[in-house]
Amino acid sequence: MHNGRMRYHDLVLEPARRGDAPVLAAMSRDLIEAGLGWEYREDRLARLIASADHVAIVARERRGVAGFAVMQFGDEHAHLVLLAVQPDRQRQGIAVRLAGWLLQSALVAGSASIHVELREANVAARALYERLGFAETMRLDGYYRGRETAVRMIRVLRPPGATPPAWIPPPRSDARH
Numbered sequence: 001m002h003n004g005r006m007r008y009h010d011l012v013l014e015p016a017r018r019g020d021a022p023v024l025a026a027m028s029r030d031l032i033e034a035g036l037g038w039e040y041r042e043d044r045l046a047r048l049i050a051s052a053d054h055v056a057i058v059a060r061e062r063r064g065v066a067g068f069a070v071m072q073f074g075d076e077h078a079h080l081v082l083l084a085v086q087p088d089r090q091r092q093g094i095a096v097r098l099a100g101w102l103l104q105s106a107l108v109a110g111s112a113s114i115h116v117e118l119r120e121a122n123v124a125a126r127a128l129y130e131r132l133g134f135a136e137t138m139r140l141d142g143y144y145r146g147r148e149t150a151v152r153m154i155r156v157l158r159p160p161g162a163t164p165p166a167w168i169p170p171p172r173s174d175a176r177h
């Protein structure tokens with residue numbers, strides 16, 4: 001960590017900005033939603049970037065955005081909504097680093113688990129999520145626009161429902177015993 005950012009050569013992981021919305025929307029269209037129709041357009045990405053219950057991060061380098069990820073935080077569970085890396089920057093560990101940031105955020109937020117859906121044929125994403133400790137929970141027929149099956153995977157972070165122990169204030173240092 002350096003000034004709140006992670007640095008690796010000239011690639012920086014940082015929160016997405018409003019101005020990134022067009023690029024992230026295009027990446028979603030071409031890399032995530034290809035062949036399905038385009039739902040994550042610029043205005044939707046802008047809303048996700050501004051949303052208080054989502055975290056959107058980018059892997060930025062001098063020439064532009066190399067990858068990005070968006071996670072939604074609920075009361076008990078987190079949902080990995082979008083994740084993509086530019087084709088010429090794939091297999092260089094960028095997705096692992098983006099997902100690692102969000103996994104750490106979910107841990108700190110106290111999430112019990114992280115959920116993700118991926119297209120059944122997406123072997124790259126499946127291999128990535130398995131490597132990150134996700135396991136398949138179910139298949140959802142027609143999940144994608146009624147056309148394609150989704151695989152839902154989950155990464156458990158803590159036992160569901162278990163609440164952290166109540167905080168007990170330390171004794172006052174000037175207390176007399």
Ligand SMILES: CC(C)(COP(=O)(O)OP(=O)(O)OC[C@H]1O[C@@H](n2cnc3c(N)ncnc32)[C@H](O)[C@@H]1OP(=O)(O)O)[C@@H](O)C(=O)NCCC(=O)NCCS
Nearest residue numbers: 031032083084085090091092093094095096124125127128
């Ligand atoms: C899936 C995706 C995000 C992976 O990004 P990436 O930066 O290339 O992934 P990493 O380099 O961090 O890969 C980590 C590991 O995941 C697995 N993996 C990643 N891509 C893979 C592929 N094409 N085939 C097999 N395994 C793959 C490997 O185990 C890899 O480790 P290795 O390179 O040491 O073998 C990227 O391929 C992508 O953007 N695909 C299109 C969009 C998409 O499918 N998003 C996810 C679903 S929403």
